[in-house]
Amino acid sequence: MTAVEYEHPIRRVRDEIATVVDRAKDHGAITYVTRNGERVAAVVPLPVADRGTRPVDRTAVDSHGKPLRPAPSALGGRFTWDVNGPTQPEVEWTRAGLEALHAQLTTATAETVALLGIVGQALAAVSDRHLGTVQELLDSIERRFVVPEVALSEAVEVYDELNRPDDALCVTCREPISTFYGHEGWQHYRMALNKHGINATEIYQPDDEHTPEPTFVPRTRRAFADGKVVRPYDDPAAPAAEEE
Structure with a gap:
């Protein structure tokens, strides 16, 4: 648990970055960075940031390692409307796609916040002229770029599938x-x-x-499984696997 939380505008955090990082390092405090009164980022203690690291193939998790929401799945296929409008399979497919998009973006956001915390430490190290520490922090970031990169890539694929024309x-x-x-x-x-x-x-x-x-x-829609678009070569038996 963190000892205390702070909330500062971006300019104040920039001017006091060394103090902000020391609070995170020594007292376990989280400082939320605000713009026009809205929280946009955070400087967090390294143990909190480390808890955000997870394998690429997992869905977004909270600080206790539990999934933020179940990974959605839905069958693909060709959907047609009846006299009452969209059929239940199409509604379920659309909801699964939107939930998948939400989950991928949540993962990317959570990991980006953790990366911002590390960059904040690097900025503080520059202020203290500890360039060796800066390099160590940059080295620790490299492996962590993978998760938000993959999440954003998969978010784009889900978006494209939701938005493809008939x-x-x-x-x-x-x-x-x-x-x-x-x-x-x-x-x-x-x-x-x-x-x-x-x-x-x-x-x-x-x-x-x-x-x-x-x-x-109606176009043939690819299925969603575990929050991702099912590609034809992933599941040849999938109903939506006939088209790319």
């Missing part, structure tokens, strides 16, 4: 169409081997040269 098909031929950089309007496309033998997107003109007009069909 599939567009041509009204005339029912083949896939899309818009592409450097091309005006909708274009027919297909996957084909290029000159390097790699399966790539190919834009083509249909034989009857009809103009593509879109109609939209």
Whole structure:
């Protein structure tokens, strides 16, 4: 347990960083850094910061090592609306995705606060001209960057999956169409081997040269498992594994 908590604006913490760090080191105090009255960061005792370190493959945990929330999971697939609106499977999928996004961002935030505490100690060491201590603190940070980096990467993947548009098909031929950089309007496309033998997107003109007009069909959504997007190669049997 910490002995006491403080709350200071950023400018005051900057001017008194050595004192702030000494309070954390010697008295176990946490100093919350505020901007316009809102807490935005904290300088914490090193044992508290160390408790925030956890393996990459775990979800966000509290200071006692307990998960902040269960890792959400939901089946993927194609979801269509009925007369009452979105069906229950789509609602559950969307909620699981949002909870996964929340958990990943919580992990990134918690780890960033711990990193800020170490950087605060490094700033204090500079003020005291202890550059050797600064290097030691920087060395201790290196391994800790992994957790927020991974959490943010997985948060982006979850966000992209939640925000992907539905599939567009041509009204005339029912083949896939899309818009592409450097091309005006909708274009027919297909996957084909290029000159390097790699399966790539190919834009083509249909034989009857009809103009593509879109109609939209529900996309295949990838499943969520343990707060992450299930990739096809992770689970070939997943309902959403047919598309990337």
